[in-house]
Amino acid sequence: MLLSKKWLNEYVKIDVGDKEFTDVMTMSGSKVEGYSHEGEELSNIVVGKILSLERHPDSDHLWICSVDVGADEPLQIVTGAQNLKVGDVVPTALDNSVVAGNKKIKKGKLRGVESCGMLCSLSELGLTVHDFPYAIEDGIFVLGDDCDKTLGLDIHEAIGLNDMVTDFEITPNRPDCLSVIGLAREAAASFKIPFKTPEPTVEKGEGDVNEILKVNILDKKDCYRYAGAVVKNVRIAPSPRWMRERLRASGVRPINNIVDITNYVMLEYGQPMHAFDLRFLEGNTVNVRLAEKGETITTLDGVKRELDDSMLVIADQKKPVAVAGIMGGEYSGIMDDTKEIVFESACFNGVSVRFTAKKLGMRTEASARYEKELDPSGCMRSLNRALQLVQMLDAGDVVNGAVDCDCSEKKQTVIPFDAEWVNRFIGIDVSADEQKKILESLEFEVRDGMIYVPFFRGDVLHQADISEEIARFYGYENIPSRDFSSDTAGKFSDTQKLERLISNTLLACGLTEAATYSFISPKFYDKICLSPDNKLRKSLVIMNPLGEDTSIMRTTTVPSMMDVLSRNFNNRNASAKMFEISNVYIPVEGSDLPDERKTVTLGMFGEDCDFFTLKGVIEELMRVVGIKDYDVKAVSDCEYLHPGRAAELSAEGETIGLFGEVHPDVLENYGIGVKAYVASFDYATIEKYSDLVKVYKPLPKFPAVTRDLAFVCSKKIPVLTLKMAMAKAVGKYLESIALFDVYEGAQIPSGMKSVAFNLVMRSADKTLTDDEADTAVKRAVKALGELGITLRS
C-alpha cells in the first residue's frame, strides 16, 4: 500500500522527519517496506519562460531560445521541440542538472551554438500525459494554470512533484489499513494526535434516486450490502491536479474525473467503488445474484469469461454487467459521452470473491480488498464521499438519496475491559487509564467495563486481540524480558542421539552430508532401472507440482543420491563421497498419510573408492551403533546394483538395506563415466538392533598366540564361509581372525584362490602353550578340509 504523505497530512498533520515517521509506524505495526520522494532524481530544474525563439542558422529543426529563469540574465538554450511559442512557461534544466533516467545535463554547443541547459518534456520529468492531460507527449511540457509559474522556482514545487510516498506492508487481517483513513488512524495513535473518522456530507441535489434505480440482492449470503446512487448530467473532464497528484503517488493512473473519484474513494476509505453507465443498465435495475451456468461476460480488460453458478455477479434485468467485487463488464465503464452514472458501494463475502477471482485468474485492487472481509458499515460513508467529490469537482448533478440494501449483521463485538489480564498476558504494567486511552485513540469505545470494537476492526475478537493493541502502542520494545528459567530438562531423545552419532560417524569416515529434495520425477524410477512392477514405483503424487521433476514423493533415496553423484561427476569433481539422512514416503493402504521412513543413504565415486571402501564405512557404522551380529549376503536381483557386486545388510534376519556397485545401465542413465557405489539403509531397523551399552572387558593378562594360515579354495567360496568355519573349529581360545590376503594367479590353479588369515588365540586365565595352539589350528585345518579347502603348502 503506497501512502501519499500529503494525503495523510490532510487528516493527521505529522511533523517529523522521514526516518522517524517510518520507524514509528513500523514499530506500531504498520510495517514500512520503503519510502521515496517523488522526482527525487531530478535536480536543478526550474521554471523558465520563453522570451524569444529563433531558427538555428545551421539546422532546419533546431530553435535557439532565450529563457528567463528568474536570474539577472536570460539563458540561451537550443531545443529541437516544435511546440513552443514566446511566453510559454516551461521546465528548464540548468547547467549541471539531472533529468529522469539519471541523465546529466551540461552546458554545451549544438551545431556551433551555445546551449546553457535543456527544456524538458513530461517524460524527462518522469511523468506522462495522465499526470498533465493538457500537455503533449512529444514536445516540451508547457506549464498550465494549475502550476506555480514563478520564474526560477524549483520544478518539484511548481508542478506538485514533491510528495513523499511510503510503501506499507499491510497484513491480511487489516484491510482497514489498505486506506488513507486507516493509516491516518494508525499514525494518529502512534504519534498521539487526536483523530476521528470523517463523515462526508452531500449537498442537496435534485430528484429522488428511488425513482431511477432499483437494487435487489438475490444472494444474501454472498452480498452483505449494496448501496447505489445516481449522478446525472455527468461532465467528463480531467480531475484537478491535487487529485491526479494523489492518485499518481498511490500508484494509480488518473483517467477522468468519474473514474478517478472511484479510485480516489477506494484509496481513501478502503472501499472499492464502481461506476456504471446507466445507459447500459437495462431496466435501470441492479440484481446481485449468482451467475447462471454457462453465462459469459466480457470484462473491462476485453477478455470474455465463462461464469459458473458459484460466482456472484452484478446484473441488470438481462445480463451480468460486472463480476461482483472483481471487475466490471466492458459496457459498464465510463465513456466520453456518458451522461448518467450509478455509483456502486457494496460489500461482498470475502471467501466468495476470493474463490471467484482465483477461478477466473484475475486479482484486482478491488478483489484483493474484498477477500479480506470489508466492513459493510462503511458503504454509505464511501458512497457519500464519492458524491461529495462529484459536487466538489462539479463532475455532474447528484440525484438525492441512495438505494441502500443492507442485509449485513450489525452485531458489534464487545469484549470485557480487563486491564489486569492484558498486563499478565503480555508481562507489562500499564494502568487501566493508559490502556483505555490507547484503545480510544484507535476509535474503540470503552464504557461500563466493556470494550466496543469498531466495525472496521473485524480482526479484533478476543481479549488476546485487545492485548495486541495495547502492546503495540505501549511499544513491543518496552516489554521487559523476563528471566526464562526452566523446570523442564532439555534433552535429546535416544533416537535423536543415535541420528547424531550416525551422522558424526559418516562424517568421520570422510563422507560429506548432502541435502536433496523429497520430491522426484516418476522417470527417476526408470533411470534407476526399476522394473515396471516394482512396488517402489507406487508413490504419492502431487496434484499441483511445479513440474514433472518434482511431482511425486520419493519411495527410495537412491535416485536422489545418483543425482548428487551425477552432478558432481559432471562438474568434474574427481571424487565425491556423500551421505544423507532423510525421508522416503511409502503410501499406506487405507491411510491419508504415508509412512515417512528415515533413510540413511551413502553414495560415492572416485579413484579411492571401490566396493570395499563403501563396505568399510558400513562396517564402521555397524561397530559404532553397536550392531555386532549383522550379516552381509550377496544379492543379484537388485535392479540398480551390479548383480555380482551387490549385498544385503541384515540383522537377525531382518533387512537393514542394500549396498553395492551401481549397475552400469544406471551409471549410463546418469551419465556417470566411472564406477559408483551406493547404499541405502532403513533408519528404524538400524535403531532397532543398535546397542549402545558398553561394558568393560578386562585387558588380557596372558600373551596371545598368533598363526598365519593360507588356504586354497574355489573362487566361488565366500571368504566369510572360511572364516566362520575356522572360528567354529578354533573354539574358546579364538580372539580374532583377520583376512590379510586374497591371491589368484601364478602357483594357484585356475578357478581357485589363495586366502590368507591372521589367527589370534588367547586364554583369559593362562598362557597358551604351542601345543594347545597347534591343536586348535589343526582343528581349523580339518574343518576346512571337510569343505574341500586345503591348507596352502
Place this chain on the structure above:
Amino acid sequence: MKAQLEAMRKTAEEKIAASKNRDDLESLRIAYLGKKGELTAILKQMGSLSADERPKMGQLANEVRSAIEKKITEFAEKYKEAEKRERLALETIDVTMPGKDMTEGHKHPLSIVLDEVKDIFIGMGFQIATGPEVELDYYNFEALNIPKGHPARDTQDTFYITENVLLRTQTSPMQIRYMEQHKPPIRILAPGRVFRSDAADATHSPLFHQIEGLVVDKGITMGDLKACLETLAKGLFGESTRIRLRPHHFPFTEPSCEVDVSCFRCGGTGCSMCKGEGWIEILGAGMVHPQVLRNGGIDPEVYSGFAFGVGLERIVLSRFRIDDIRLLYENDVRFLSQF
C-alpha cells in the same frame, strides 16, 4: 706406586681429551679401567705394600678411577650431544610439503546451524519433536485458524496430494500435534522440512527448513518470549547481538511479531548485508492464539504460551554469505567442502 698412579691419571686424561668420538672413549676405558687395564695392573702391586700404605694407596687408586670415569662420562655426553645434533640436522624435512590425507567429511551448512540452534534450546530446557512432512490440511491450516478461503492461504502456495492432504507449508502443525499428545509444561523445538510451490531461484526453493518453537505453561508472557529469543540470538550471532520485536500478524498467534536481530556484520550501524537497516529479520513469533490452544486440547483460561518459527535457510545464507539458496540443494562437493 703413587707416582705410577699419578702418571697414569695424567696420560689418561690427556688421551681422553684428545679422543674424537665415543668409540675412542670406549677403547680408552678398556685400556685404563678394564679388567686387563692399566689400573688393574698397577693395583696388582698392592700386595707389596705395607699394611699402613695399603689403605692410602687404595684410596688414591679409587680417586684416580673416578677421576678417569668422570672425564670419560663428560666426554661421552659431549659426543652424544654432538651426534644427536648431527642426526637431527640430517633428519631435516621440508615442512611445507602437504600433510597426509586425513579428510573428514563436511557437515551440510544447514545441519551446522540447525545443530547449533538445537544445542541452544536444549540448554533452555527444550526437547526436540518431529512430525510428518506429508500433513493433513487440518493440522497445517484449519487448526491454526486458517480455514479454507482464508487469504493467508495465498501467502503459502501449497502442494496438495489430495484435497485434504498436503506437503506441510510450515512446521507450525507440530504445535497442535504436540499439544494433543502432551500436557503442559511444554517446551519443544520442532525443526523440519517444509514445502511451498515456489519455483527455485536465487532466493526461493520449493523445499526449505523451518524451526518451530512452542512453550506452554501457566503464566507465560511476551516477556518470556523476548528472553527466549534473546538467548537464541546471542547464541547464534554473539553476545553483543540485540533483538527487535516488530508487531506483525500470524493467524495462530496473538499478539504476533516479526523479530529482527542487530546486523551481525555491521553491529547495527547499517551495511550492504542489512541493506542499511542495521537489522536483519530472522523469525516470526507471538503468543499462542487462545483458539489454537483449545484446538490442541489446552485450556487458554489456565495456560498461555508462545510460539516462534525460524527460517533456517535465511540464517544459513546470511551467516555464510551464500548468495543463492539453490547451492544448498545442489550438493556440489566444491561448495559443501567449504564448511
